[in-house]
Structures are given as C-alpha cells and as structure tokens.
Amino acid sequence: xxxxxxxxxxxxxxxxxxxxxxxxxxxxxxxxxxxxxxxxxxxxxxxxxxxxxxxxxxxxxxxxxxxxxxxxxxxxxxxxxxxxxxxxxxxxxxxxxxxxxxxxxxxxxxxxxxxxxxxxxxxxxxxxxxxxxxxxxxxxxxxxxxxxxxxxxxxxxxxx
Numbered sequence: 001x002x003x004x005x006x007x008x009x010x011x012x013x014x015x016x017x018x019x020x021x022x023x024x025x026x027x028x029x030x031x032x033x034x035x036x037x038x039x040x041x042x043x044x045x046x047x048x049x050x051x052x053x054x055x056x057x058x059x060x061x062x063x064x065x066x067x068x069x070x071x072x073x074x075x076x077x078x079x080x081x082x083x084x085x086x087x088x089x090x091x092x093x094x095x096x097x098x099x100x101x102x103x104x105x106x107x108x109x110x111x112x113x114x115x116x117x118x119x120x121x122x123x124x125x126x127x128x129x130x131x132x133x134x135x136x137x138x139x140x141x142x143x144x145x146x147x148x149x150x151x152x153x154x155x156x157x158x159x160x
Contacts, residue, residue, distance in 0.1 A: 019110040029153035052082025079148035088140035103127040122153040
C-alpha cells in the first residue's frame with residue numbers, strides 16, 4: 001500500500017490576483033474586521049517588487065558527549081527584513097504620500113486575492129526607510145523598508 005498523495009493545487013500567477021494592503025490599525029491581528037481592512041489602502045497597483053515577508057524558524061544544535069552526531073531542535077522564529085518597491089511618480093504623488101519613515105501599521109498579504117474565507121497574512125510593522133531607487137537604466141522606483149515588530153498572524157481567514 002502506498003501513501004496518500006497530497007491534493008493537487010490549482011496553480012496561479014500572482015500578478016493581477018494578489019493584494020497587498022496597508023492597514024493603519026487592526027485591533028486583533030488574528031481576526032481583522034472587514035471595516036479595518038476597508039479602512040486600509042490597496043498598495044497592489046503600484047508595487048513593482050517585494051522582498052522578505054516570510055516567517056522562518058531557527059534551530060539550535062543539541063551536542064551530546066555520548067555521540068558524534070549533532071541533532072537539532074526548533075528554537076526562535078523570525079521575520080527577516082522586508083520591503084516593497086513602488087513606481088515613482090514624475091510629479092512626486094506616489095507612495096511617499098502614504099508611507100513615511102517611522103509610520104506604524106500593518107501590511108496585509110492576500111496572496112490569492114481579497115476573497116472571503118481565503119487566507120491572508122498580517123504583518124505588524126514599522127517603516128524603517130523610504131529610499132529612492134536611482135538606477136538610471138530602469139523605471140524610477142521607491143523602496144519602502146519595514147521592520148516586523150511582533151509575530152505576524154499567518155493563514156487568517158479573510159472576513160466578509
């Protein structure tokens with residue numbers, strides 16, 4: 001008898017589907033209300049790149065004098081440095097009017113879109129910098145850097 005295979009996924013391409021919101025205030029990270037999400041700003045149309053936005057687990061070695069094998073045990077989890085890169089506007093009316101260094105809020109990732117009961121991740125963050133990207137051979141951009149302040153709420157059901 002063989003093991004039961006995992007269910008086959010319905011694959012998708014993120015562009016045009018995924019939503020990223022900036023939500024200034026969420027009372028309960030694990031259960032944002034529709035009113036709180038609606039009070040946010042949909043950043044998706046202006047995002048040209050992203051980096052980070054992952055929660056990873058670390059491990060610690062478990063050395064034992066009685067063995068030459070070094071095992072590992074799970075330890076802390078962390079969310080590394082994260083950023084979103086936006087298109088810059090030729091008249092300066094762009095993400096710089098929304099996100100400033102020092103701002104506190106929440107970045108909400110709706111990977112499969114804003115669909116009731118699908119899952120989202122909520123990252124409580126502070127903006128650490130808003131540097132301009134000055135690559136003269138590329139479309140002008142502005143990167144917004146974020147520090148994740150506490151444990152993100154992952155796989156939260158999107159409310160109606």
